[in-house]
Amino acid sequence: SQQGEEDPQALSIQEGENATMNCSYKTSINNLQWYRQNSGRGLVHLILIRSNEREKHSGRLRVTLDTSKKSSSLLITASRAADTASYFCATDASGTYKYIFGTGTRLKVLA
Amino acid sequence: AAGVIQSPRHLIKEKRETATLKCYPIPRHDTVYWYQQGPGQDPQFLISFYEKMQSDKGSIPDRFSAQQFSDYHSELNMSSLELGDSALYFCASRSRGDSGELFFGEGSRLTVL
Numbered sequence A: 001s002q003q004g005e006e007d008p009q010a011l012s013i014q015e016g017e018n019a020t021m022n023c024s025y026k027t028s029i030n031n032l033q034w035y036r037q038n039s040g041r042g043l044v045h046l047i048l049i050r051s052n053e054r055e056k057h058s059g060r061l062r063v064t065l066d067t068s069k070k071s072s073s074l075l076i077t078a079s080r081a082a083d084t085a086s087y088f089c090a091t092d093a094s095g096t097y098k099y100i101f102g103t104g105t106r107l108k109v110l111a
Numbered sequence B: 001a002a003g004v005i006q007s008p009r010h011l012i013k014e015k016r017e018t019a020t021l022k023c024y025p026i027p028r029h030d031t032v033y034w035y036q037q038g039p040g041q042d043p044q045f046l047i048s049f050y051e052k053m054q055s056d057k058g059s060i061p062d063r064f065s066a067q068q069f070s071d072y073h074s075e076l077n078m079s080s081l082e083l084g085d086s087a088l089y090f091c092a093s094r095s096r097g098d099s100g101e102l103f104f105g106e107g108s109r110l111t112v113l
Helices: none
Strands: A005-007 A010-014 A019-024 A029-037 A043-050 A055-058 A061-066 A071-076 A085-093 A099-101 A105-110 B005-007 B010-013 B019-024 B031-037 B044-050 B053-057 B064-068 B074-078 B087-094 B108-112
Touching (some): A010 A019, A019 A105, A029 A071, A043 A055, A043 A061, A043 A071, A099 B044, B005 B087, B010 B019, B019 B087, B019 B108, B031 B074, B044 B064, B044 B074, B074 B087
Parallel strands (some): A010 A105
Antiparallel strands (some): A005 A019, A029 A043, A029 A085, A055 A061, A061 A071, A085 A105, B005 B019, B019 B074, B031 B044, B031 B087, B044 B053, B064 B074, B087 B108
């Protein structure tokens, strides 16, 4: 990966369970974003957290950011089969406008 | 609402041929990004443009070039194609004055035979 790693790389859970994905990055950032990608499709923006924020919520999504550890986590609560997708974090290094993506977590939610 | 439009959606080329991908950003977006995504891989940043000028460069091979035109659409030109160039190529756009969210097109799938 150009910027960081995500873990786990694959996650399989039952519908209704929570899914937690982690992302680490290497440089100082302006913000960190999470994206979702269905197989072979374009990436869809889920949530953005700024470097001066520690936690953010959007519907069933909760994102945390720890700039001292250069890491973030994405929690999806009460997962649904439709949440099955790959999830990527993306960061823009301070002083640039380019967004670098992590390796991604493939989430499978079983009905 | 208008989205990012990419064309063609699918492209098949032979080794050593040339390919051109086009991207039409969301109206009033001033920044365009190009990413390459191989099978099972993360999107790799290639290049970006802001107000028709190259702003950042990533792991773009010398065989590739890109530009942004006066109407803000962008083209990615790929020459001397290699088998390893087979991938999904995504274009994304944003307005630099906005939050930072990238809006992605559906991608162009290039297959090199």
